[in-house]
Amino acid sequence: MNQAPPSEMPASSAGYKPRRPLGRSLAAFTKHAFLILATLLVIVPLYFVVITSLKSMENYSLDKFGFPNPIYMGNFLTALRGGRYFDWFKNSIILTLGSVLVSAVVSSMGAFAFARLKFRFRDTLLAAVTALMIVPPVVMLVPLFLLLSQLNMTSTYWGAILVYAALITPFSVYLLTNFFLTIPFEIVESALLDGATSFDILVKILLPLAAPAIVTMVVVNMLWVWNDLLIALVLLPQDNTRTLMVGVTIFGSRYNRDVPIAMAGMLMASIPMILAYLIGQRYFIQGLVAGAVKG
Amino acid sequence: MIKTGKLTPYLYLLPMILLLVFGFGYPLVAIFNFSLRRIRGASGPFIGLENYRQIFKDDVFRQAVSHNVVLLLAVPIMIMISILIAVVLFEQIRGWRFYRSILFVPYILAIPVIGVVFSNILQLNGMLNETLRAWGLGKLALDWIGNPNLTLWSVMAVIIWREVGFGIVLFLARLLSINEELIDAGKVDGANWWQRLWFVIIPQLRTVIEFYGVVSVITMLAWIFSYIYTISRGGPGNATVVMELYVYNFAFRNQLPGIASAVAVILFLVTLVLIIPIIRVRSTNVAEEMI
Numbered sequence: 001m002n003q004a005p006p007s008e009m010p011a012s013s014a015g016y017k018p019r020r021p022l023g024r025s026l027a028a029f030t031k032h033a034f035l036i037l038a039t040l041l042v043i044v045p046l047y048f049v050v051i052t053s054l055k056s057m058e059n060y061s062l063d064k065f066g067f068p069n070p071i072y073m074g075n076f077l078t079a080l081r082g083g084r085y086f087d088w089f090k091n092s093i094i095l096t097l098g099s100v101l102v103s104a105v106v107s108s109m110g111a112f113a114f115a116r117l118k119f120r121f122r123d124t125l126l127a128a129v130t131a132l133m134i135v136p137p138v139v140m141l142v143p144l145f146l147l148l149s150q151l152n153m154t155s156t157y158w159g160a161i162l163v164y165a166a167l168i169t170p171f172s173v174y175l176l177t178n179f180f181l182t183i184p185f186e187i188v189e190s191a192l193l194d195g196a197t198s199f200d201i202l203v204k205i206l207l208p209l210a211a212p213a214i215v216t217m218v219v220v221n222m223l224w225v226w227n228d229l230l231i232a233l234v235l236l237p238q239d240n241t242r243t244l245m246v247g248v249t250i251f252g253s254r255y256n257r258d259v260p261i262a263m264a265g266m267l268m269a270s271i272p273m274i275l276a277y278l279i280g281q282r283y284f285i286q287g288l289v290a291g292a293v294k295g
Numbered sequence: 296m297i298k299t300g301k302l303t304p305y306l307y308l309l310p311m312i313l314l315l316v317f318g319f320g321y322p323l324v325a326i327f328n329f330s331l332r333r334i335r336g337a338s339g340p341f342i343g344l345e346n347y348r349q350i351f352k353d354d355v356f357r358q359a360v361s362h363n364v365v366l367l368l369a370v371p372i373m374i375m376i377s378i379l380i381a382v383v384l385f386e387q388i389r390g391w392r393f394y395r396s397i398l399f400v401p402y403i404l405a406i407p408v409i410g411v412v413f414s415n416i417l418q419l420n421g422m423l424n425e426t427l428r429a430w431g432l433g434k435l436a437l438d439w440i441g442n443p444n445l446t447l448w449s450v451m452a453v454i455i456w457r458e459v460g461f462g463i464v465l466f467l468a469r470l471l472s473i474n475e476e477l478i479d480a481g482k483v484d485g486a487n488w489w490q491r492l493w494f495v496i497i498p499q500l501r502t503v504i505e506f507y508g509v510v511s512v513i514t515m516l517a518w519i520f521s522y523i524y525t526i527s528r529g530g531p532g533n534a535t536v537v538m539e540l541y542v543y544n545f546a547f548r549n550q551l552p553g554i555a556s557a558v559a560v561i562l563f564l565v566t567l568v569l570i571i572p573i574i575r576v577r578s579t580n581v582a583e584e585m586i
Contacts, residue, residue: 027488031383038380039397041456046400048422049412064425102314110311118296119304129311131570132319134510136517138539139563140318142546142555143325146337166318169311188297198299198307227405229521230539234547245407249525252411259415266408277403281396284403288461289468 053264060260075264082255083265084239088247089272091236094157095243096225099164100218103172106165107217111176112202116188126177132170137231140167145234155238163235164228168221179213180206216287219280226273244269323563329556339553346557356558359536362447366515366537369451369458373511374504376455377462382496384463385470395467402460410525413453414440443534446527450535454522458514462507469503470496509569517562538562
């Protein structure tokens with residue numbers, strides 16, 4: 001999917017400038033204008049966050065759209081004092097890594113069974129697991145909350161890690177099963193002849209070959225857990241395990257009159273994801289498409 | 296298939312099954328049970344369909360449902376916008392990768408962050424209105440999130456702003472995978488741009504449209520809590536209460552998990568109905584399933 005679309009220009013027109021019919025350049029102009037408009041609609045709110053976070057309150061109340069004059073960095077310090085950003089980051093990182101890891105281990109074993117082992121009700125079970133992908137978390141929330149409360153596991157990392165891991169597992173199983181199915185069986189067969197056990201085949205052959213699918217899976221799942229608000233709000237109500245998303249929500253309403261401070265907070269909260277996107281854009285796009293196109 | 300002992304496959308499946316029983320199996324059974332009881336703490340007396348009767352009598356619930364239904368209007372809008380953008384990008388416009396990167400950014404940002412940002416932009420004296428006033432369009436400077444008649448539409452606009460990015464990437468990926476000759480054939484036949492879009496491209500996108508459509512419908516019905524909670528908290532008044540917020544409020548504010556579970560059951564049954572077309576689409580092209 002990363003190849004460039006085919007060039008429209010016929011070879012004959014490559015060397016010199018052909019005279020384009022008026023209708024055609026008008027069409028090209030319209031298309032560009034349309035794209036630029038869409039892009040502006042995306043960029044303007046982001047521009048607003050960045051410039052506002054660099055304005056003093058006074059500067060902001062006088063001029064909401066212009067560049068900061070002068071540039072004021074104080075909002076970030078105030079935001080760091082007003083919110084426990086480092087704790088929120090730490091909690092979100094622990095929960096995200098924990099649940100993605102648990103789900104990855106559990107799903108690769110499950111997907112291996114679906115793709116390469118024979119057992120009764122295999123197709124039915126796979127269909128059921130796949131269907132769970134689309135059940136919204138709010139449906140499961142009340143029983144999960146009551147269950148974790150009875151076990152004294154609300155506001156604990158493990159309680160939330162297990163819940164998140166469970167909720168992302170249907171997608172992981174679906175993705176890995178499909179990928180394992182694309183790995184030629186001859187590779188597995190020759191390993192079997194060499195006396196490999198089924199576990200060897202999973203760990204030494206299939207998983208290394210599935211590296212691209214695993215990266216995709218990890219990216220999608222991390223995005224999911226990192227960005228969740230509802231579950232974190234309910235299952236992690238106490239200060240010491242509060243996640244970045246819950247923190248950001250509280251922070252946003254606390255500073256809803258001090259817009260520059262609120263925007264500084266939002267910007268800080270977004271930086272890790274934006275950096276990750278800039279570095280691994282390919283995986284983000286591939287990952288989110290993987291569940292839909294051609295599958 | 297690898298030959299193994301009879302039990303071996305189940306050993307591989309066991310951790311997955313345990314995790315899914317914990318995260319889905321038990322809760323999905325429990326909501327049916329809870330919805331028929333007056334829950335205090337962890338359980339309570341059986342009261343039949345009383346919770347459901349309560350819900351359907353409750354004006355706020357009816358409003359919540361109608362708000363979710365109104366939000367469904369966003370689905371065709373999102374499909375149209377993302378197909379148009381994807382097709383234009385596909386026509387090798389210069390810099391299409393750059394446009395794609397930018398247009399996908401909203402989908403990467405966290406919804407709570409987006410919610411907080413837009414609730415500031417859309418304030419009566421926020422950036423949007425100040426800009427409109429500066430351009431002499433003061434009459435258009437409405438109270439986007441303070442006026443009960445407007446707030447739901449403002450929330451819808453924010454949802455579209457973010458979710459379209461996903462649609463663009465989906466449709467573009469599908470376009471890049473179809474046979475170019477098919478599209479070129481349309482050009483040779485002298486079909487104009489709109490005719491090609493309608494008769495050649497859109498039929499090719501059918502399965503993706505169906506997938507994106509169903510996912511978006513489910514999103515609008517049961518996956519928008521973060522938007523509502525951070526932009527309007529259901530207000531002003533009950534102007535933006537949706538079913539998820541209703542579940543949240545009843546379970547964790549009013550301490551009535553029975554009522555909340557009854558709504559969860561309804562949501563579950565609705566999604567179940569919606570899942571069927573997706574499974575059908577899937578099973579028709581199992582042969583091509585690859586990444």
